[in-house]
Amino acid sequence: MIGxxxxxxxxxxxxxxxxxxxxxxxxxxxIQPVLFVILFDxxxxxxxxxxxxxxxxxxxxxxxxxxxxxxxxxxxxxGVAEDMEKGAIDxxxxxxxxxxxxxxxxxxxxxxxxxxxxxxxxLTGLLFGLRLTENLGSIxxxxxxxxxxxxSIQWAFVLMALLVRSLEGVQAVAFLPTFPLVFAAxxxxxxxxxxxxxxxxxxxxxxxxxxxxxRGLFFGSEVLEASGxxxxxxxxxxxxxxxxxxxxxxxLSVWRFSKN
Amino acid sequence: MAAQNxxxxxxxxxxxxxxxxxxxxxxxxxxxxxxxxxxxxEGQVRGLLGPNxxxxxxxxxxxxxxxxxxxxxxxxNGFDVTKQGKQVRSIIxxxxxxxxxxxxxxxxxxxxxxxxxxxxxxxxxxxQANDVLERLSLTEAADxxxxxxxxxxxxxxxxxxxxxxxxxxxxxxxxxxGLDPRIRIELWDFLKDLVTExxxxxxxxxxxxxxxxxxxxxxLIDSGRVIAEGTPSALKEKIGGSSLVLATRNSAEIAxxxxxxxxxxxxxxxxxxxKASLSMHVDSDSGAIVQAAQALDSAGIAVxxxxxxxxxxxxxxLRLTKGGN
Numbered sequence: 001m002i003g004x005x006x007x008x009x010x011x012x013x014x015x016x017x018x019x020x021x022x023x024x025x026x027x028x029x030x031i032q033p034v035l036f037v038i039l040f041d042x043x044x045x046x047x048x049x050x051x052x053x054x055x056x057x058x059x060x061x062x063x064x065x066x067x068x069x070x071x072x073x074x075x076x077x078x079g080v081a082e083d084m085e086k087g088a089i090d091x092x093x094x095x096x097x098x099x100x101x102x103x104x105x106x107x108x109x110x111x112x113x114x115x116x117x118x119x120x121x122x123l124t125g126l127l128f129g130l131r132l133t134e135n136l137g138s139i140x141x142x143x144x145x146x147x148x149x150x151x152s153i154q155w156a157f158v159l160m161a162l163l164v165r166s167l168e169g170v171q172a173v174a175f176l177p178t179f180p181l182v183f184a185a186x187x188x189x190x191x192x193x194x195x196x197x198x199x200x201x202x203x204x205x206x207x208x209x210x211x212x213x214x215r216g217l218f219f220g221s222e223v224l225e226a227s228g229x230x231x232x233x234x235x236x237x238x239x240x241x242x243x244x245x246x247x248x249x250x251x252l253s254v255w256r257f258s259k260n
Numbered sequence: 261m262a263a264q265n266x267x268x269x270x271x272x273x274x275x276x277x278x279x280x281x282x283x284x285x286x287x288x289x290x291x292x293x294x295x296x297x298x299x300x301x302e303g304q305v306r307g308l309l310g311p312n313x314x315x316x317x318x319x320x321x322x323x324x325x326x327x328x329x330x331x332x333x334x335x336x337n338g339f340d341v342t343k344q345g346k347q348v349r350s351i352i353x354x355x356x357x358x359x360x361x362x363x364x365x366x367x368x369x370x371x372x373x374x375x376x377x378x379x380x381x382x383x384x385x386x387x388q389a390n391d392v393l394e395r396l397s398l399t400e401a402a403d404x405x406x407x408x409x410x411x412x413x414x415x416x417x418x419x420x421x422x423x424x425x426x427x428x429x430x431x432x433x434x435x436x437x438g439l440d441p442r443i444r445i446e447l448w449d450f451l452k453d454l455v456t457e458x459x460x461x462x463x464x465x466x467x468x469x470x471x472x473x474x475x476x477x478x479x480l481i482d483s484g485r486v487i488a489e490g491t492p493s494a495l496k497e498k499i500g501g502s503s504l505v506l507a508t509r510n511s512a513e514i515a516x517x518x519x520x521x522x523x524x525x526x527x528x529x530x531x532x533x534x535k536a537s538l539s540m541h542v543d544s545d546s547g548a549i550v551q552a553a554q555a556l557d558s559a560g561i562a563v564x565x566x567x568x569x570x571x572x573x574x575x576x577x578l579r580l581t582k583g584g585n
Contacts, residue, residue, distance in 0.1 A: 003379065010376040014362070021364040021405065087360035091421065094324050095377045096350035
């Protein structure tokens with residue numbers, strides 16, 4: 001067990017060092033959400049006034065934060081595929097280490113990056129008129145919940161990389177599940193205005209529950225109650241989703257990985 | 261081949277550090293390895309030689325615990341690769357076909373990370389990294405990102421990474437593939453130094469000269485099967501005899517020369533009309549070259565070349581693998 005934590009620490013450090021050495025990737029993964037904030041706020045801000053929110057900016061920022069974390073989790077799959085293609089995984093597997101640590105080292109480092117980018121999204125929001133009403137602890141909890149959700153999704157992409165086994169493959173397949181989850185959700189517009197058949201899916205799927213939880217943690221439960229929800233329900237559903245997604249995909253990934 | 265008596269088997273494996281017994285690996289319908297056995301005594305450099313796709317990497321992957329065999333077993337230092345993988349991994353060092361070093365990190369960071377993963381303490385990992393960098397003449401480039409390294413430096417670092425854990429068994433999968441000849445020879449020198457320290461080395465290669473230069477014994481592998489084994493000289497001996505090579509000054513005389521030497525060697529000379537030369541298989545100590553010289557001299561044929569060549573490993577290789585003849 002001590003071995004596992006040491007190896008995980010070493011491999012997390014390795015992946016973080018790689019991140020720091022590619023500042024261009026970091027800069028672009030920050031520019032993208034900033035661009036999204038500007039575009040969505042300007043394009044939809046005038047025509048969408050979500051029930052219970054002071055402004056569309058307030059409604060939008062939690063959505064952009066979760067959307068960015070979701071899209072960034074694709075990089076986890078790309079990273080695993082790249083390490084496989086370049087022989088790094090074989091090298092690690094030939095060392096006397098806990099093999100689980102190889103995968104955890106990847107998701108840990110990527111979650112640290114997601115945390116950093118999430119904070120940038122919130123700070124950008126403040127520049128655009130975001131008004132957080134809850135205390136700092138609640139706000140940080142919102143950010144952390146979004147990162148934990150992204151961490152569980154990262155495991156789905158780890159599994160995808162282990163199955164597809166190529167960088168191009170992961171890039172090609174990754175958008176299929178990501179787009180419907182991000183857009184058929186409360187991310188950019190309220191679920192109530194969607195067609196009935198889509199609402200059934202959109203209301204309870206994990207992106208919606210996560211975005212709603214973050215909204216509740218940023219602005220108080222009232223913003224959710226205005227449209228018939230509550231913070232407690234959203235958080236319960238989100239935690240359940242995170243546990244289920246993590247349990248399913250992490251164990252399948254570990255099984256696939258140890259099976260050569 | 262001796263009978264497979266279990267008690268003899270365990271006796272025979274007494275000083276073997278790598279022992280693969282009847283290893284087969286199937287990938288679906290593809291039989292990558294068929295009943296391959298390999299015994300390497302401690303301290304030996306063993307060359308695993310074969311063409312592309314012969315199964316060399318598959319066998320190496322089984323021995324280094326990266327791949328479970330479909331059937332058969334392999335032991336490294338007495339540990340079973342499937343049941344005691346972690347013990348096996350703690351005594352081996354593996355350098356793969358492509359340099360598995362991290363381009364974005366410096367040479368030193370690469371080695372320190374591998375050191376930590378060999379469960380060395382931070383200070384031990386640092387000291388080992390320093391030591392390895394020194395031995396592979398990389399000290400000067402140690403703090404530069406690996407992406408600035410040349411191909412040869414990268415291979416050296418990759419080799420270095422497999423040394424950080426002070427392995428008893430070093431497994432090198434085509435360590436010089438894709439390198440230019442000068443750098444290949446430079447890497448050979450590093451490898452020769454390592455061997456003098458008593459490390460057992462299992463080296464796969466498609467280059468005969470590499471196996472010839474480095475290996476104490478060679479295992480030839482083709483289409484998933486072990487087809488021959490022995491010292492380089494024993495393998496050369498295996499195809500027996502030597503080649504008598506001659507060229508005539510006047511190209512018109514090569515046919516006559518061929519008729520004369522054919523009578524000496526009891527073999528069919530292979531004639532190259534364009535070069536006015538021929539080569540013919542002869543027994544090693546038959547005195548064929550002296551007889552050929554006398555016969556040609558009395559026939560008044562002037563020769564520009566007359567020599568006896570021992571067979572190269574290439575010839576052994578081509579004879580034994582089914583690719584050529």
